[in-house]
Amino acid sequence: MIEAVGLTKRYGDKTAVYNLSFQVRPGSVTGFLGPNGSGKSTTMRMILGLDNPSSGQVTIGGYPYRKLPNAPRQVGALLDAKAVHGGRHARNHLLCLAQLSGIPARRVDEVLGVVGLQDVAKKRSKGFSLGMGQRLGIAAALLGDPQVLLFDEPVNGLDPEGILWVRNLMKSLAAEGRTVFVSSHLMSEMAVTADHLIVIGRGQLLADMSVRDFISHNSADFARVRTPETEPQQREKLTAALTEAGGQVLPEQDGALRVMGLPLPRISDLAHSADVRLWELSPHQASLEEAYMRMTQGAVDYRSTIDQRAGLQQELPPGAMPPPQMPVPGQGQPGWYAPPPPQQGGQPFAMPQAQPPAGPPAGPYGAPAGPGAGEPNPYAQPAGAAPAAAPAQPSSAAPDLTKPEEAR
Amino acid sequence: MSTPQHQMQQQAAPAPNWQGTPGTSYTSPIPITRTHLGHALASEWTKIKSVRSTMWTLGVFVLLVVGIGFLVAAQTTNEDFTDVPYTIPAFFGLILGQICLITLGVLVVSSEYGTGMIRTTFTASPQRYRVLTAKLMIFFVVAFVVSALSIGVVGLITSGMHGGSSDNEWGGTVLMGALYVSLLGVLALAVGSMLRHSAGAITTMLGVVLVPAILPAFLLMSESMRTIGEKMMEYNAPNALARIFQLDNDNGNGSSQLVLLVGVTAAAIAGAYALLEKRDV
Numbered sequence: 073m074i075e076a077v078g079l080t081k082r083y084g085d086k087t088a089v090y091n092l093s094f095q096v097r098p099g100s101v102t103g104f105l106g107p108n109g110s111g112k113s114t115t116m117r118m119i120l121g122l123d124n125p126s127s128g129q130v131t132i133g134g135y136p137y138r139k140l141p142n143a144p145r146q147v148g149a150l151l152d153a154k155a156v157h158g159g160r161h162a163r164n165h166l167l168c169l170a171q172l173s174g175i176p177a178r179r180v181d182e183v184l185g186v187v188g189l190q191d192v193a194k195k196r197s198k199g200f201s202l203g204m205g206q207r208l209g210i211a212a213a214l215l216g217d218p219q220v221l222l223f224d225e226p227v228n229g230l231d232p233e234g235i236l237w238v239r240n241l242m243k244s245l246a247a248e249g250r251t252v253f254v255s256s257h258l259m260s261e262m263a264v265t266a267d268h269l270i271v272i273g274r275g276q277l278l279a280d281m282s283v284r285d286f287i288s289h290n291s292a293d294f295a296r297v298r299t300p301e302t303e304p305q306q307r308e309k310l311t312a313a314l315t316e317a318g319g320q321v322l323p324e325q326d327g328a329l330r331v332m333g334l335p336l337p338r339i340s341d342l343a344h345s346a347d348v349r350l351w352e353l354s355p356h357q358a359s360l361e362e363a364y365m366r367m368t369q370g371a372v373d374y375r376s377t378i379d380q381r382a383g384l385q386q387e388l389p390p391g392a393m394p395p396p397q398m399p400v401p402g403q404g405q406p407g408w409y410a411p412p413p414p415q416q417g418g419q420p421f422a423m424p425q426a427q428p429p430a431g432p433p434a435g436p437y438g439a440p441a442g443p444g445a446g447e448p449n450p451y452a453q454p455a456g457a458a459p460a461a462a463p464a465q466p467s468s469a470a471p472d473l474t475k476p477e478e479a480r
Numbered sequence: 481m482s483t484p485q486h487q488m489q490q491q492a493a494p495a496p497n498w499q500g501t502p503g504t505s506y507t508s509p510i511p512i513t514r515t516h517l518g519h520a521l522a523s524e525w526t527k528i529k530s531v532r533s534t535m536w537t538l539g540v541f542v543l544l545v546v547g548i549g550f551l552v553a554a555q556t557t558n559e560d561f562t563d564v565p566y567t568i569p570a571f572f573g574l575i576l577g578q579i580c581l582i583t584l585g586v587l588v589v590s591s592e593y594g595t596g597m598i599r600t601t602f603t604a605s606p607q608r609y610r611v612l613t614a615k616l617m618i619f620f621v622v623a624f625v626v627s628a629l630s631i632g633v634v635g636l637i638t639s640g641m642h643g644g645s646s647d648n649e650w651g652g653t654v655l656m657g658a659l660y661v662s663l664l665g666v667l668a669l670a671v672g673s674m675l676r677h678s679a680g681a682i683t684t685m686l687g688v689v690l691v692p693a694i695l696p697a698f699l700l701m702s703e704s705m706r707t708i709g710e711k712m713m714e715y716n717a718p719n720a721l722a723r724i725f726q727l728d729n730d731n732g733n734g735s736s737q738l739v740l741l742v743g744v745t746a747a748a749i750a751g752a753y754a755l756l757e758k759r760d761v
Contacts, residue, residue, distance in 0.1 A: 098505060098506070117599070117760075117761070120599075120602075120603050121602075121606050122599055122602055122603070122760065122761040123760040123761070124758075124760060137606055138606040138607075139606075140606065142512050142514070142515070143603075143604075143605075143606045144515075144603070144604045144605065145508065145510075145512050147603070149600075149603050151596075151599050151600070151603070152596050152599070154595070154596065155595060155596030155597055155599055155600055156595060156596075156597055156600070157527075157531060157591055157592070157595050157597050158595065159531045159532050159533065160527075160530050160531055161530060164526060164527075164530035167526050168523045168524075168526040168527045168530070169523070169600065169601075169604045171519055171522040171523040171526055172515070172519055172520055172522075172523035172601065172604045172605050172611075173515060173519070173604045173605070174512075174513030174514070174515040174519050175510065175513075176510070179510065212600060216508070216510075216604075217508035217509070217510050218508070219505065219506050219507075219508070248506045249505050249506040250506045
């Protein structure tokens with residue numbers, strides 16, 4: 073059981089973690105997600121008593137880490153795969169940690185076997201690949217056979233076999249009743265590993281819910297319905313019928329309809345009773361990764377921009393047209409990953425709440441937005457604050473979250 | 481210990497969920513040992529002997545002290561040792577060799593900061609003072625034993641080559657010489673713990689050793705600085721070693737210089753402990 077209450081960490085005037093409160097419970101894998109620089113590792117270090125919080129506190133089993141009796145036997149951690157003295161054998165590295173924690177030396181050989189490094193136990197860790205380093209770090213975390221385990225990006229650098237192994241290891245550790253807290257920025261990995269998710273962005277809590285809830289609340293499921301293009305009146309007829317039945321219907325650019333709030337058989341039945349033929353009726357489920365991207369897009373600190381190559385291009389001959397700039401996914405257009413769920417307008421992402429009135433669509437899917445500066449982050453508002461139905465104005469968007477950051 | 485338990489009960493109350501199912505708590509079959517300084521000492525001993533930098537710095541130290549000592553002993557005659565101890569050839573090697581011990585002292589702690597290993601160490605032992613204590617003790621014992629053996633070997637070689645020409649007692653110079661260079665290494669360890677940076681700490685220590693040996697040449701030129709210059713000349717590290725080995729036996733046996741070094745080292749260690757507990761790792 074890890075419990076953080078109002079955890080805040082400032083480095084000078086930069087706030088790395090702000091007012092973070094969460095609980096990590098035993099018996100399940102808890103994923104800790106956030107973009108680069110969102111404060112995951114800082115939080116992990118504060119849990120382990122390595123960094124002192126500026127305010128707030130974090131406890132493990134009721135104790136701050138540095139007051140925990142027999143700490144290495146209760147908590148194991150992998151913080152950084154490269155945090156070993158490269159000149160030391162893998163076995164000696166683990167041995168000195170075991171001796172420090174009062175763990176018998178034969179346990180070292182056990183964990184070397186568990187992570188599959190027994191053949192390189194006498195090799196200096198300088199020559200280890202990143203994946204081998206991760207395995208060594210996991211071995212160090214498992215050394216004390218602890219009740220609470222923390223892993224910071226454990227699958228970085230692992231091969232597919234290793235990723236599968238880590239995934240199963242986490243699950244089996246949790247199944248034994250341990251508390252497993254895993255940070256990652258790989259949503260897809262967390263979707264299959266974790267039972268519970270804690271999502272942070274810019275050091276603040278964005279979501280704290282089970283994976284199942286996260287999926288149901290944050291992925292925008294819809295059905296795509298296409299009527300014969302030759303008969304536009306059929307399309308209007310169907311739209312009216314579906315709206316009457318309680319569905320939300322939005323036209324797509326290519327003439328199809330995006331229908332939300334109605335199951336597929338019901339759409340088919342309605343179309344049949346309205347005497348409309350369908351050319352397409354297909355289910356679409358936004359991936360969890362997409363939902364995560366959408367949730368964190370306003371909290372990304374390090375965003376790539378389009379490479380302008382300013383001044384480096386050759387002069388075009390007079391009269392020639394410059395080649396059209398095709399937008400690249402994810403570059404310089406924050407809206408790319410985030411087809412805003414049309415029925416939600418500017419709805420904050422996190423917790424389930426009352427449906428807002430359906431606003432106008434925030435924009436066509438994937439349309440190039442501005443260069444990103446000042447883009448509102450509709451998801452970063454504190455959960456529960458009722459947003460404006462219309463998309464938030466860029467200047468007034470999300471004042472609460474960004475305040476501690478803007479102050480720097 | 482009553483306060484944390486009280487806290488635990490307080491915090492458990494609003495969150496009954498996690499304790500709800502009694503089967504969800506894991507207990508390790510490995511018996512739990514209450515850790516103490518002995519564990520940290522064993523760990524630091526494993527650490528110091530399992531890296532090559534230890535072998536390199538100590539190897540070079542032994543080579544310098546014994547090698548230069550042997551060369552000096554070979555170049556001297558029996559008459560040179562009539563009123564000086566047989567260990568005096570070790571002095572010339574120690575002047576260079578002390579830098580090896582300083583380097584090792586710094587590396588013992590700063591290499592952990594440089595690699596990030598310190599986070600793993602302090603996770604395994606949240607009692608940071610215990611780790612630093614173990615480092616100081618293990619390093620001091622290793623440095624003292626190695627330097628005492630090296631100086632002793634030089635004394636034996638010299639007395640073997642120029643035997644019988646003097647009945648000067650030289651056992652004390654072995655211990656005091658070894659103590660002086662080992663304390664310099666311990667000072668380096670404390671500085672390394674405060675600065676956390678190998679190059680920075682080694683440079684600082686070289687300054688501590690060399691600047692008081694060089695600066696008096698300039699300070700003595702000025703009338704107002706003369707006393708400071710003279711003190712520096714008297715207490716700098718090479719001169720202290722010269723006193724210990726009775727290079728000029730009119731000026732005592734270097735015990736006041738040794739006392740000064742003990743004081744400086746104690747202050748640095750106190751600073752290292754104070755910073756260790758407060759700072760983020």
